[in-house]
Amino acid sequence: MSKFWSDRVKTTKPYTYGEQPKDKKYIKLNTNENPYPVSKLAIEAMKAAVNDDLKLYPDPTCFELRSEIAAYYGVDKDEVFVGNGSDEVLAFSFMAFFNRGDKVIYPDISYSFYDVYAGLLGVESERIPLNEDFSIPVEKYKNKNIGILIANPNAPTGVCLTLSEIEDIVSSNPHSLVLVDEAYIDFGGETAISLTKKYDNLLVSQTFSKSRSLAGMRVGFAIGDKKLIEALERIKNSINSYTIDRVAIAGATASIRDVEHFEATRRLVIETRERVVPCLEKLAFTVLPSKANFIFAKHESISGQTLYEQLKHRGILVRHFAKPRIEDYLRISIGSDAEMDAFLSVLEDIVKSYK
Ligand SMILES: *Cc1c(COP(=O)(O)O)cnc(C)c1O
DSSP states (O other), X not given: XXXXXXXXXHHOOOOOOOOOOOSSOOEEESSOOOSSOOOHHHHHHHXXXXXXXXXXXXXXXXXXXXXXXXXXXXXXXXGEEEESSHHHHHHHHHHHHOOTTOEEEEESSSOTHHHHHHHHHTOEEEEEOOOTTSOOOGGGGTTOOSEEEEESSOTTTOOOOOHHHHHHHHHXXXXXXXEEEOTTGGGTXXXXXXXXXXXXXXXXXXXXXXXXXXXXXXXXXXXXXXXXXXXXXXXXXXXOSOOSOHHXXXXXXXXXXXXXXXHHHHHHHXXXXXXXXXXXXXXXXXXXXXXXXXXXXXXXXXXXXXHHHHHHHTTEEEEEOOSTTTTTEEEEEOOOHHHHHXXXXXXXXXXXXXX
């Protein structure tokens, strides 16, 4: 605390990101990064961008990147907003669509950044409890006509709503914004982007960080009615017009074009996930049905805290949330097959030692 701090700084509760310890080399299964390399086409494009003209500002409209995203998803480029990571897209959305004192709803167990943005911007939030099985109680989101945020698949559970469930929520709330955060949609869920043509209250956000192996580049985007996109542009141009640098614009554009690499790597992640789930079940874990690049699992007798610590001790990082209802769960990112084999073998040892 310092006398120079604004009230906003004093009261904000910042996001706690996944640890990145430097004391030894860990197998990192704690931040949902993609184990597969960046598209070669994207790397070439980024190298060319470095050699090009970094002395000049980037295109503040991200025309080329937005056009490429629009073409890929079959929407108009005026229906696409690009941000510095989808976290920025989400933060700008809070500013663009909710007033101080407005109420928004989202699940009690969800991406914890929603609490942070709401707190920072004075937006009230009501957290709707997930069902016992960690599914989202769709009925409780219908006909509310207040702002709604849903991560789909949800984080950190990996549980996914169907497109028709999302449509039920969107269509029954015509007077409020529904923001669907699809950070993990490419790992088996069905995107709601098609619904943005039909509903002007739906905004869908996605990211290059997970399914496109570009977490280090910081690009995310939102698709929705062009009036929604205009609102996001107005916020962006009131804070920083150049949120996406030239290298990132080039890399992200090439990444969208490299459909083959995208399809191959996301398929590998899905296959590994499907292979690992039964192995965990054999070790007496309950595993929630996941459509993400991570799984959320709980052992029948060993606590989440103990498993987290034992794994870390043996060089494997997973994410543990010391929060009600989920304190005995671990969120395990899907790594390469070799990483997952190492993880499973260490885990088997730990589980045996507690018998
Ligand atoms: C990772 C993640 C994001 C943000 O990703 P960026 O790296 O900022 O694009 C947004 N929402 C959820 C649920 C996430 O897990």
